[in-house]
Amino acid sequence: MWLMQMLSETGEDTTKQSGNRVSSFLSRRDVQQAIRAWVFWAVTLGGLGYLFIPHLMADSASKTMDIVKSTFMAFYYTSVPVAAVVLAIATQTVLHNRHTGTAPPPDDNPAIETNQMANIVWVVISSALCVFLLVWGLVVDNVVAEPSRAANATVVNVTGQQWIWTFNYPDAHKDTSELYLPVDQPVIFKVQSKDVTHAFWIVQMGIKINANRGEITETAVTPNKIGVFDVRCAELCGLLHAHMQTRVHVVSKADYEKWLANQGSVEQWPAS
Amino acid sequence: MASELITEDRTRHSAKKSVGIIRHLNLGTAVIVGALLAVTVNRIATKLIIEGDETWRRHDQIVMATMLAWFIGFMIGIGALVGPTRWFFGKDLNHDEAMFLAGKDMGIKRYFRYTTDHKVVGIQYLILTIALFFIGGVLAMLIRTNLGHESGGLIPPQVYNSIVGFHGLIMIIATIIMITGPFGNFILPIMIGARDMAFPRLNALSFWLLISILPILAATIALGGIPMGWSGYNPLADQGPLGVDSYIFTIVIFAISSAVAGANITTTAMKMRARGMNWSRTPLFVFGTVASVALALPAFPVFMLSQVMSAMDRAFGANFFNPEFGGSAWLYENLFWIMGHPEVYVILIPAVVAIMEITPVFARKPLFSFNMAIVGIFGIVGLSIFVWAHHMYISGWAPLLNGPFMLTTELISIPTGLLFLVILGTIWRGSVWTRLPMLSVYALLFNFIIGGVTGIFLSDVPEDAALHGSMFVTAHFHYTLMGAGLTGALGALAYWFPKMTGRMLDEKLGRISFWLVQIGFTVTFFGMFAVGLEGQPRRVEAYDIIFKNGNLISTMGAYTIFIGMLILLAAVITSWRNGEIAGSNPWGAQTLEWMTPTPVPLENFEVLPVVTTNPYQYGIKQETSS
Amino acid sequence: MTTPTHEVMHHESAATVGVRDRQGVLLLVLADAAFALSVVFSYFYLRMGNTQNGWIPVDGATADKMNGWIVVGALIASALLFRLGYQATVLSNKGKSLACYSLAGIALLVSIWIQLQQILHIPFGISEGTYSSCYYLITYTNLIHLVLTAFIVLGIANRDRMDLFDSEKHWHPLVSNIWLNWVVISAALGAICTMFV
Structure with a gap:
C-alpha cells in the first residue's frame, strides 16, 4: 500500500x-x-x-x-x-x-532530510x-451537453433585468415571468440581459449561465421530473439581487401544449 | 547555524546635522497638505467643470480630481517626493540624512514618518494589518448578523451590498499584506543576513501609499458605498454611486504599492543574501515571499488597467465595458481574473512557507524534501498564470476553453500536494512541541485539506455550473484564504512576535483564542458549505426559509470566531506592553534572524554573517561551529 | 521592538548598489509591461469582439495610422542619443556625455510635444465606440510615460553637469537607459495597436 x-x-x-x-x-x-x-x-x-x-x-x-x-x-x-x-x-x-514545556525538545529525532x-x-x-x-x-x-445538441429541442429566450426574469417562447410568441417546461423534452435557453450581468440558475436542474448585456449565451437541459423548481440569480446584480428569483413549472407534454395555447402577452423578441 | 564572523571597516562620522526639510515632514504634515490640496482642487473643479447634460459624470470628475489631489498632497506632505527631487538636483543624501531617514534615535516618532528602516516598516505593516482585519472582521459580523434571520432586514439592501463589498476589499488587502508586509519587511532582510532592504525609500513608499488610501476608502461611506462587491464587476460598477470612484482609486494605488514592494523584496532576496547563502541554503520563507510578491508584481497592473478603464467609463463616458457601444463585460472579467487567480496564491504561498519555517523548529527535524518544496512553490506560481478562466466557466465567454482551463486547474493540485508532503514529512517521527506556532501548523493542515478538496469540486465544469455563485464557493475560498492563509499568518505572528517586540506572546490567552477561532471557523463554514449545496446564492441579504438552520449555525460560529479574535487582540496588546521578556532565540531556531540580539539594532548586524549550511540542521551533528 | 544603537556606517561600492538598482528597474519594467500588454490584449479583444458593431460607429473618424510611429521615431532618437551618452560616461568623456544626455532630453521633449499635439487633434470624441476609447487610453498613458521619462533623462543630464557620474559611477545612466528602451518598446506597442483600426 x-x-x-x-x-x-x-x-x-x-x-x-x-x-x-x-x-x-x-x-x-x-x-x-x-x-x-x-x-x-x-x-x-x-x-x-x-x-x-x-x-x-x-x-x-x-x-x-x-x-x-x-x-x-x-x-x-x-x-x-x-x-x-x-x-x-x-x-x-x-x-x-507530544512534547510540552517551555524549553525546546531535544534534538534527538531522526534527521531525515528527504526520501x-x-x-x-x-x-x-x-x-x-x-x-x-x-x-x-x-x-x-x-x-x-447532450440536450444542447438535440434536434427537437424547445428554445426559450431568457432575459434578466434588475431584478426580474422574463421568458419568451419564440415559437408561440409568448412572454411569461414564470417558466413552463414540458417534461422529458430538451430545452435550450438563450440568455441575455437588459442591464448588468446576471446569472440564470435553475437550482434543481444543475444548470447556470451568465446573462450578459449585448451578448447571448446558451445552456441546455432536459427536465425529467414534474414539479415546481427554483430559478435564482447567482451573480450580484444590485439592490434586490437576493429577491431576483422565480419558479419553473415542469409539466406533462399535454399540459404544456394546453398552457401554450392559452392567451398570453405577445411580444417580439428583440432581433439579435 | 554555523557561521564565521567577518569584520568590516567601521567608520565613525562626527555628527553633522543638515537634514533639511525632511526633518519637518511627518504624518501630520501629510494629512494637512493632503487635505488642503484636496479642498482647493475640489473648489476649483466644482467651478471649472461646467454643469452639462450628464451631471453624474461631472460629479465623478470632481470626486476623482479631489481624490487625486489628496493623494498627491499626502505624498508631498509625508516626504515621498523629497528623494526624487533631490536626486534630480544632484543633492544625494549624506550619511546623517540617511541615518535620520532610517529613524535613528527617534523613538516612537519614527513610526509616524517616512522612515526607511525595514524593521520600522515591518511594525507599521503589522499594525496596519491588524487594524484592517479588525475592520473587516466587524463588517463580517454585520453580514452574519443580518443573515441570522432569513428575511434579513436588519441592514437595508444597498448598505448590505456595500458592506459585503467592503468586507471583501478590506480583507483582500489585509490578507495580501499580512505576511509579506510585517514579516517580509521585518524578518526577511535579517533572515538573509542583510542590513536593510535593497531600496529603503521604496519600502517606506509602499507603506505610505497604503496609508494614503485609507481616507479614500473611508470617504466611500459618504459617497454611497460600493454596492457591487469587491470584484467590481462592470457594468454594475458603472451603474454604481460615487463610492465606486473610491474603489477605483484604492485599487490603482494598491497596485502601485504592491509593484513597488514586489520589486523591493525580490531584489533584496536576490542580491543581498549573506556570503555563503546560496539558493540551497536560503530559508524557504525567502522563496515563498519572493514567489508571492514576484507573482503580484505582474498581476496587479492588469487589475489596475481594468480600473483605469472603469474610471474612464465613469468620468469621461468611454465605452470599454459598455456593451451598447462595443464594450464588453467579459473583458472586465478577464482582466479581473487574470489578476484574481494569481492573487489567491499571492495570499496562500507566504502563509504556507511561514508554516514550513515553523514546522522544523517545533518538530526538531530537518525540513523534509527542501527541493520538493521549491518545486511545489514554483509549480504553483507557474500554473497560476494559466488558470484564471475557471472563474468564468459559466460566463459564456468561451465554452470551448472550459476543458483546457479545467486541465490547468486540476494540475495545480500536484504542486499543492507537494507542500503537504513537505509539512507531513517534517512532522512525521518528529517531536510536537505544542507551543502556539505549532498549533497553527496543525490547524493549517486541517483547513487547507478541506479548502483544497472543495476546490477540486469547483474545478470540474459541470459541478461548477451547479455550485458557482453559491455559498459553497464562499465557504471554499474562506477555507483557503482564512483557514489556511490567516491561520498561517497567526502562526507566523506567534513565532516572530518575540523577535519583533522583544516579548513572548501570551500562551494562555493565545490558546483560548486559537481554539475559539478554529472551532468557530469550522462551525461557520460547514454551515455555509451546507447551505451552498442546498442552493443558496452568495452575496444575498435575505434567503429562502429552507436555508435557515445552516445560516443560523454559521452566524453562531462567526460570533465565536469574533470573540476568539478579540481575545487574540487583547493577548497581542498586553503581551506587547508587558509580556514575558524574550531572549534572542526563545525557540532554539537556526535561521539568521534568531542570531541577532533582541531588540534588533539598527542595521541588524555589526558584522555580516557567513553561511555554511542550510538552516534546518536539527538532529544533525555539527562538524564545526564557532 | 527595534532599538537604535551605536552608529555603524557601511560603505557599499557603487557596483554593489548599481547591480541592485538594475534589478529593481527590471522588475518595475516587468510590472509596467504587464500593464502595457493588458492594454494590447484589451485593444484586440474589443476589436475582435466588436459587440453590437460598436468598435467604430458608422461614419466614425479614425486617427492617422502613422501617428504613433512619429512619437516612436522621436523616442528612438532620444534613446540612441542617451545610449551614446552612456557610452561616453563609461569612458569618463564628460563633454560628450553631457551633450548627448541634453540632446536626448530635447528629443524627449519633442516627442512629448508631438504626443500632445496628437491628443489635442484627435478627430473623434472618447465616447464614439470602443476604438476611440482605446485610442484615448493609449495616447494618454503614453503621455504619462513620456513625462516621467523626461524627468529621468533631464535629471541624468543635470547630474552629469554636476560631475556625479564617471567610469565607476555609471549605474544611474545605465538603469535609465534600460527604462528608456522599455519606453520606446511600449510606445511601439501602442503604435502597432493603432495600426489595426
Whole structure:
C-alpha cells in the first residue's frame, strides 16, 4: 500500500528483499498507529459524507443534476483517503510524540532530510488522481451537453433585468415571468440581459449561465421530473439581487401544449 | 547555524546635522497638505467643470480630481517626493540624512514618518494589518448578523451590498499584506543576513501609499458605498454611486504599492543574501515571499488597467465595458481574473512557507524534501498564470476553453500536494512541541485539506455550473484564504512576535483564542458549505426559509470566531506592553534572524554573517561551529 | 521592538548598489509591461469582439495610422542619443556625455510635444465606440510615460553637469537607459495597436 511506502525510512538495509522491508516497516509501532488513525479518519469522513451530503444537495429534476450529484460524491470518496492520510499523520504525531514545556525538545529525532521513494510515490499518486479527475470531468461535461445538441429541442429566450426574469417562447410568441417546461423534452435557453450581468440558475436542474448585456449565451437541459423548481440569480446584480428569483413549472407534454395555447402577452423578441 | 564572523571597516562620522526639510515632514504634515490640496482642487473643479447634460459624470470628475489631489498632497506632505527631487538636483543624501531617514534615535516618532528602516516598516505593516482585519472582521459580523434571520432586514439592501463589498476589499488587502508586509519587511532582510532592504525609500513608499488610501476608502461611506462587491464587476460598477470612484482609486494605488514592494523584496532576496547563502541554503520563507510578491508584481497592473478603464467609463463616458457601444463585460472579467487567480496564491504561498519555517523548529527535524518544496512553490506560481478562466466557466465567454482551463486547474493540485508532503514529512517521527506556532501548523493542515478538496469540486465544469455563485464557493475560498492563509499568518505572528517586540506572546490567552477561532471557523463554514449545496446564492441579504438552520449555525460560529479574535487582540496588546521578556532565540531556531540580539539594532548586524549550511540542521551533528 | 544603537556606517561600492538598482528597474519594467500588454490584449479583444458593431460607429473618424510611429521615431532618437551618452560616461568623456544626455532630453521633449499635439487633434470624441476609447487610453498613458521619462533623462543630464557620474559611477545612466528602451518598446506597442483600426 502506497501509504506505508511513503512513510518508509531512508537508509534501510538494501540487501533485504523488498517484501521484508515492507513487512518490517508495517510492523513498526508508529506506522501501526498511523494506519489506525487513517482507518478512523477514512471511515469517519466517508460515513459523514454518505449520511449527509446526498440530503443536503437539492432534489434532482434533470439528468444533469443527477450527474452533478454523482460527480460530487465520486470526488468526495476519492478525496477521503487522501485527506485521511494528512489527518492520520497529524493525529499520530500529536497523540504520540507530544512534547510540552517551555524549553525546546531535544534534538534527538531522526534527521531525515528527504526520501526519494516517498517523493516519487506522492507525485505519482497525485498525478494519477489528477488524470482521473480530468477524464471524469471531460466525460461528464460531454454528457451534460447532450440536450444542447438535440434536434427537437424547445428554445426559450431568457432575459434578466434588475431584478426580474422574463421568458419568451419564440415559437408561440409568448412572454411569461414564470417558466413552463414540458417534461422529458430538451430545452435550450438563450440568455441575455437588459442591464448588468446576471446569472440564470435553475437550482434543481444543475444548470447556470451568465446573462450578459449585448451578448447571448446558451445552456441546455432536459427536465425529467414534474414539479415546481427554483430559478435564482447567482451573480450580484444590485439592490434586490437576493429577491431576483422565480419558479419553473415542469409539466406533462399535454399540459404544456394546453398552457401554450392559452392567451398570453405577445411580444417580439428583440432581433439579435 | 554555523557561521564565521567577518569584520568590516567601521567608520565613525562626527555628527553633522543638515537634514533639511525632511526633518519637518511627518504624518501630520501629510494629512494637512493632503487635505488642503484636496479642498482647493475640489473648489476649483466644482467651478471649472461646467454643469452639462450628464451631471453624474461631472460629479465623478470632481470626486476623482479631489481624490487625486489628496493623494498627491499626502505624498508631498509625508516626504515621498523629497528623494526624487533631490536626486534630480544632484543633492544625494549624506550619511546623517540617511541615518535620520532610517529613524535613528527617534523613538516612537519614527513610526509616524517616512522612515526607511525595514524593521520600522515591518511594525507599521503589522499594525496596519491588524487594524484592517479588525475592520473587516466587524463588517463580517454585520453580514452574519443580518443573515441570522432569513428575511434579513436588519441592514437595508444597498448598505448590505456595500458592506459585503467592503468586507471583501478590506480583507483582500489585509490578507495580501499580512505576511509579506510585517514579516517580509521585518524578518526577511535579517533572515538573509542583510542590513536593510535593497531600496529603503521604496519600502517606506509602499507603506505610505497604503496609508494614503485609507481616507479614500473611508470617504466611500459618504459617497454611497460600493454596492457591487469587491470584484467590481462592470457594468454594475458603472451603474454604481460615487463610492465606486473610491474603489477605483484604492485599487490603482494598491497596485502601485504592491509593484513597488514586489520589486523591493525580490531584489533584496536576490542580491543581498549573506556570503555563503546560496539558493540551497536560503530559508524557504525567502522563496515563498519572493514567489508571492514576484507573482503580484505582474498581476496587479492588469487589475489596475481594468480600473483605469472603469474610471474612464465613469468620468469621461468611454465605452470599454459598455456593451451598447462595443464594450464588453467579459473583458472586465478577464482582466479581473487574470489578476484574481494569481492573487489567491499571492495570499496562500507566504502563509504556507511561514508554516514550513515553523514546522522544523517545533518538530526538531530537518525540513523534509527542501527541493520538493521549491518545486511545489514554483509549480504553483507557474500554473497560476494559466488558470484564471475557471472563474468564468459559466460566463459564456468561451465554452470551448472550459476543458483546457479545467486541465490547468486540476494540475495545480500536484504542486499543492507537494507542500503537504513537505509539512507531513517534517512532522512525521518528529517531536510536537505544542507551543502556539505549532498549533497553527496543525490547524493549517486541517483547513487547507478541506479548502483544497472543495476546490477540486469547483474545478470540474459541470459541478461548477451547479455550485458557482453559491455559498459553497464562499465557504471554499474562506477555507483557503482564512483557514489556511490567516491561520498561517497567526502562526507566523506567534513565532516572530518575540523577535519583533522583544516579548513572548501570551500562551494562555493565545490558546483560548486559537481554539475559539478554529472551532468557530469550522462551525461557520460547514454551515455555509451546507447551505451552498442546498442552493443558496452568495452575496444575498435575505434567503429562502429552507436555508435557515445552516445560516443560523454559521452566524453562531462567526460570533465565536469574533470573540476568539478579540481575545487574540487583547493577548497581542498586553503581551506587547508587558509580556514575558524574550531572549534572542526563545525557540532554539537556526535561521539568521534568531542570531541577532533582541531588540534588533539598527542595521541588524555589526558584522555580516557567513553561511555554511542550510538552516534546518536539527538532529544533525555539527562538524564545526564557532 | 527595534532599538537604535551605536552608529555603524557601511560603505557599499557603487557596483554593489548599481547591480541592485538594475534589478529593481527590471522588475518595475516587468510590472509596467504587464500593464502595457493588458492594454494590447484589451485593444484586440474589443476589436475582435466588436459587440453590437460598436468598435467604430458608422461614419466614425479614425486617427492617422502613422501617428504613433512619429512619437516612436522621436523616442528612438532620444534613446540612441542617451545610449551614446552612456557610452561616453563609461569612458569618463564628460563633454560628450553631457551633450548627448541634453540632446536626448530635447528629443524627449519633442516627442512629448508631438504626443500632445496628437491628443489635442484627435478627430473623434472618447465616447464614439470602443476604438476611440482605446485610442484615448493609449495616447494618454503614453503621455504619462513620456513625462516621467523626461524627468529621468533631464535629471541624468543635470547630474552629469554636476560631475556625479564617471567610469565607476555609471549605474544611474545605465538603469535609465534600460527604462528608456522599455519606453520606446511600449510606445511601439501602442503604435502597432493603432495600426489595426
